[in-house]
Every structure is written in C-alpha cells, then in structure tokens.
Amino acid sequence: MAPISIKSVLISESVDPRCRAILEENGIRVTEKQNMKKDELIAEIKDYDGLVVRSATKVTADIINAADNLKIIGRAGTGVDNVDVDAATKKGIIVMNTPSGNTISAAELTCALLMSLSRNVPQAAMSMKQGNWDRKKFMGAELFGKVLGIVGLGRIGKEVASRMQSFGMRTIGYDPITPPEVSASWGVEQMSLEQLWPQCDYITVHTPLMPSTVGLLNDETFAKCKKGVKVVNCARGGIIDEAALVRALESGQCGGAGLDVFVEEPPKERSLINHPNVISCPHLGASTKEAQARCGEDIALQIVDMVQGKKLVGAVSSTQQGK
Numbered sequence: 495m496a497p498i499s500i501k502s503v504l505i506s507e508s509v510d511p512r513c514r515a516i517l518e519e520n521g522i523r524v525t526e527k528q529n530m531k532k533d534e535l536i537a538e539i540k541d542y543d544g545l546v547v548r549s550a551t552k553v554t555a556d557i558i559n560a561a562d563n564l565k566i567i568g569r570a571g572t573g574v575d576n577v578d579v580d581a582a583t584k585k586g587i588i589v590m591n592t593p594s595g596n597t598i599s600a601a602e603l604t605c606a607l608l609m610s611l612s613r614n615v616p617q618a619a620m621s622m623k624q625g626n627w628d629r630k631k632f633m634g635a636e637l638f639g640k641v642l643g644i645v646g647l648g649r650i651g652k653e654v655a656s657r658m659q660s661f662g663m664r665t666i667g668y669d670p671i672t673p674p675e676v677s678a679s680w681g682v683e684q685m686s687l688e689q690l691w692p693q694c695d696y697i698t699v700h701t702p703l704m705p706s707t708v709g710l711l712n713d714e715t716f717a718k719c720k721k722g723v724k725v726v727n728c729a730r731g732g733i734i735d736e737a738a739l740v741r742a743l744e745s746g747q748c749g750g751a752g753l754d755v756f757v758e759e760p761p762k763e764r765s766l767i768n769h770p771n772v773i774s775c776p777h778l779g780a781s782t783k784e785a786q787a788r789c790g791e792d793i794a795l796q797i798v799d800m801v802q803g804k805k806l807v808g809a810v811s812s813t814q815q816g817k
C-alpha cells in the first residue's frame with residue numbers, strides 16, 4: 495500500500511496514553527480534546543489528518559464532510575456504529591478499529607453480569623449499605639445446570655461460552671456466519687433462534703448493531719422465551735428492544751436484565767435502569783487497564799503502519815455494518 499501522509503491526529507476521547515506516545519514517537523502531532531460538542535468538533539476537525547475516537551464521539555456525515563484533510567478515523571475499540579462509515583468511504587477516509595483488544599474485558603463483564611443476576615449481588619450490596627440484613631429477599635439460583643443462549647458467536651460470544659461452561663452451564667447459540675463446527679469446538683451447540691428462545695434460562699447478545707439485529711429481542715421473541723428468562727446486553731443498546739424489555743420485566747416474563755449499553759448513552763429514560771430487577775453499568779465493557787492499553791497501542795501502530803505504507807490492518811467497510 496502507498497504511504498499516507500498523516501502529520502496531525504486529534505484524539506477526542508480518553509484513550510490510553512500509549513496511543514499519543516507512539517504517534518508522537520513517529521513524528522505525528524497529537525492534540526487531545528475531550529467532551530467536544532458537535533459544532534466544536536466540526537470547527538476543529540478541519541485541522542487534522544487523523545481522528546481517534548472510542549464510542550462516545552458520534553462521527554456523523556456532517557462532521558466527516560467538514561473534515562477537509564481527514565484521511566483516517568481510528569476507533570480504539572470494536573464497534574464502529576458511532577462512525578458513518580458510508581460517508582467516510584465516499585470521501586476516501588479510511589475507518590479502522592482494534593477489534594480484539596477489548597474482547598476479554600467485554601467477555602468478563604458479561605460473565606460478571608450473569609453471575610450478579612443469578613445471586614442479586616448488586617441489589618444485596620446496596621441493601622447492606624442501607625443498613626439492612628435481608629437474607630430472604632435475595633435468595634438466588636445456581637448457574638450450574640442452567641442453559642445459556644448466546645446470540646452472536648464471534649470473538650466475545652465464544653469467550654463468554656467457555657467461561658460460563660466452567661460454571662456448569664449448557665451453552666447453546668445462534669450465529670448466521672460462524673460455522674457450527676467452530677462453535678462446537680467452543681462447546682456451543684448452534685440452532686435456530688426459534689429453537690433457542692424456549693430453552694434458555696439466560697440469554698446474552700454479542701452481535702454488532704445493524705438493521706438485522708435491532709430489536710432481536712422484542713415483544714414477540716420474549717413471548718417465546720421461558721417465563722423468568724434473564725438477559726444480558728454488553729454489545730449495543732437496542733439489540734434488546736428497551737420498551738419491550740420494560741414490559742417483559744413488568745409482566746415477569748423477563749426475570750432480570752444486566753445491561754452495559756443503551757440506545758441513548760447516557761440514558762435519559764430511567765424506567766429500565768430504575769427497575770429493581772435490572773442491574774446496569776455505564777458502558778464499562780472495555781473499561782479495563784488492559785483493554786485500553788491494547789486498543790490505544792493497536793490503533794496508534796495501525797496509523798503508523800499506514801504512514802509507512804505497510805499492509806492495512808483493521809480497516810472497516812460499510813458492509814461489515816450490515817449496510
């Protein structure tokens with residue numbers, strides 16, 4: 495690949511300092527500016543050849559169209575649903591991500607939410623802080639012998655499967671692309687969603703957010719599940735329809751939800767978060783020292799590789815977003 499000239503990079507979110515250090519070691523000028531409003535970013539972006547983001551910066555078409563010099567948008571993380579990849583591609587801007595850097599961290603948080611749901615850990619901890627000693631209210635159920643349905647058997651889904659198998663869970667799953675023999679090698683039996691829904695005690699989703707996955711769990715699919723099924727979403731807000739989830743929680747069709755991601759972040763609509771059977775985190779799946787170090791370093795090295803004309807790693811096209 496021909497070398498691409500990148501002299502200046504704007505980092506618009508909290509990215510591990512290794513990112514800046516590597517870029518600067520390679521002669522690239524770096525500016526870090528967080529919490530910019532859309533208009534500020536539109537005004538600022540003109541001056542840069544590269545932009546590094548996480549999930550909070552919405553790189554919309556109007557920002558891309560204002561970016562006269564931009565050649566690269568680097569996502570220090572996995573999901574690129576906050577970047578208008580079509581608009582970038584039309585302008586010849588390369589979008590790249592670091593998809594494996596935060597896999598383990600997101601898988602571990604998913605497991606933490608599954609375990610917390612089974613034993614009401616956050617609710618019991620809160621109750622203790624309020625001065626209570628309530629042993630009856632927080633009666634739980636073992637994960638051992640229960641069925642975990644994993645929708646999306648990519649990097650994170652498979653890591654979740656192997657961890658939860660060590661708790662004695664039976665893991666079943668669905669993925670339109672991962673071959674059944676690959677998931678079988680991870681101990682996951684693949685089947686259709688129609689077969690999967692009624693069997694699960696727990697369901698966790700690990701797909702990208704794209705038209706085919708919006709509202710994958712909705713009123714209709716909740717109705718096909720076992721009464722009291724518990725669900726986890728550490729992937730993207732909206733894969734589980736939020737209004738349908740509230741209704742399922744209210745009726746008892748859903749027995750609890752562990753949520754790391756929301757349609758709107760931070761969420762203004764509080765009915766879900768305030769529900770007693772919901773435990774939630776402010777999009778913390780990738781928020782570990784290790785994941786951030788990997789993602790920050792990887793994105794910087796990928797940008798340096800571009801400058802040096804090496805083979806492109808981690809470039810994303812709009813087809814990967816299901817468009």
Ligand SMILES: NC(=O)C1=CN([C@@H]2O[C@H](COP(=O)(O)OP(=O)(O)OC[C@H]3O[C@@H](n4cnc5c(N)ncnc54)[C@H](O)[C@@H]3O)[C@@H](O)[C@H]2O)C=CC1
Pocket residue numbers: 572573574593596597600645646647648649650651668669670671672700701702703706707728729730754755777778779780781
């Ligand atoms: N909460 C957080 O902080 C984090 C969230 N994520 C999110 O987790 C999700 C999964 O990430 P990875 O496992 O790295 O992605 P991946 O690309 O390795 O796996 C996604 C899988 O979903 C499958 N899939 C696509 N459409 C599907 C459908 N309709 N039904 C079932 N499966 C479908 C794909 O075939 C693929 O195997 C992404 O949305 C990513 O953005 C990733 C890291 C951290």
Ligand SMILES: O=C(O)C(=O)COP(=O)(O)O
Pocket residue numbers: 548549550570571572573574596777778779780781
């Ligand atoms: O990598 C992903 O897809 C994530 O959701 C992590 O988002 P973050 O980098 O923590 O804003």
